[in-house]
C-alpha cells in the first residue's frame with residue numbers, strides 16, 4: 092500500500108505558479124503570497140511580458156520580496172503551454188509546490204477560437220489549464236497543491252444573474268461551429284455567458300476528477316476549487332470583451348453592489364482569500380473541496396456528476412495527446 096497520502100503535508104515555501112498573476116484576482120493573490128513569511132517563489136504566467144514586467148516590479152516594490160519571476164504562457168495555444176512547461180522545468184527554480192489555475196476569459200461578443208481551433212472560452216478556461224497541470228504534475232512536490240479558480244456562476248441556485256451552464260459532449264463544446272449550432276437560439280452575448288458559466292462548471296469537473304485520480308495514484312496533492320464571487324470594478328478586467336455599456340456598468344456602477352450583497356467582492360478581498368487557501372496548507376483529507384472565499388461549501392449538484400467529469404478528463408487527455416491515466 093502506498094502511504095504517501097497519509098504523510099502530514101505542510102511544506103513551507105517552494106515555487107507557486109499563478110496563471111494570470113499580472114492582473115486582477117491573480118495579482119492580488121500574488122501580492123499576499125509574496126508578503127507571506129513562508130518564503131515562496133512566485134511565477135506569474137500570462138501572455139505578455141510587457142504587461143507582466145511592470146506587475147513584477149510593483150509586487151517587488153510593495154512586498155519587499157525579490158522572488159518573483161514572469162514567464163510567458165498563452166493558454167489559448169497548446170504549444171505555448173508545452174513550451175512553458177519545458178521552460179519551467181529547466182529554470183532552476185525552487186521545487187514546485189503549487190499551481191493556481193486563475194487566468195480566465197469571457198468572450199461576450201463573438202465566437203472565438205484558440206490557435207488549435209478550440210472554442211476559446213473552453214480552450215483557455217479549461218483545456219489550456221488541463222494540459223498545464225498534467226504536464227507539471229510530475230514536478231509537483233508531495234504535499235503540493237493545485238488551486239482551480241471557478242465561479243459561483245456555475246451554479247444556477249446561486250442566482251448570480253448569469254445563465255445556467257449547458258454541458259455538452261466536449262467534442263461539441265470545443266468545436267466553435269458545433270457550439271454555435273447548439274446555442275443558435277441565443278444572442279452572441281448570451282452565448283458567451285453560457286460558455287463562460289459552462290467553462291466554470293468544467294473547472295469543477297477537472298478539479299474533482301484530478302483529486303480522485305491523484306488519490307488513486309497514491310499522490311499526496313491537495314486540489315481545491317475556489318469561488319472569488321463577482322468582482323466588478325477596474326480591479327478586474329474580465330469585462331474587457333463586453334460591449335461598452337456593460338463595461339461601463341461593470342467598472343463604475345456594479346462595485347456599489349458590495350454594500351448590499353456579500354457575493355459581490357473586490358479583487359483585493361478575494362485575492363486575499365485565494366492566497367489564504369494556499370497558505371493554510373490544508374491537510375490532504377480536505378482535497379477535493381470547493382471554497383466560497385474563506386468558507387468550504389458544496390458546489391452545485393450538477394458539478395458532482397462523476398461520469399461527466401470522467402468524460403471531460405478522457406476527452407481532454409486525448410485532445411492534448413496525453414494518456415488518461417496519471
Ligand SMILES: NC(=O)c1ccc[n+]([C@@H]2O[C@H](COP(=O)([O-])OP(=O)(O)OC[C@H]3O[C@@H](n4cnc5c(N)ncnc54)[C@H](OP(=O)(O)O)[C@@H]3O)[C@@H](O)[C@H]2O)c1
Nearest residue numbers: 111115116137138165166167194195242321322327328329
Ligand atoms: N471578475 C469576476 O467577477 C470573477 C467572478 C468569478 C470568477 N472569476 C474568475 O477569476 C479568475 C480571474 O479573473 P479576473 O477578474 O482577475 O480577470 P482579469 O482581471 O481579466 O485577469 C485575467 C488574467 O488572466 C490572464 N489571461 C487571460 N487570457 C489568458 C491566456 N489566454 N493565457 C494566459 N493568461 C491569460 C490575463 O493576462 P493578460 O491578458 O495580460 O495575458 C490576466 O492576468 C478567472 O478565472 C475568472 O473566471 C472572476
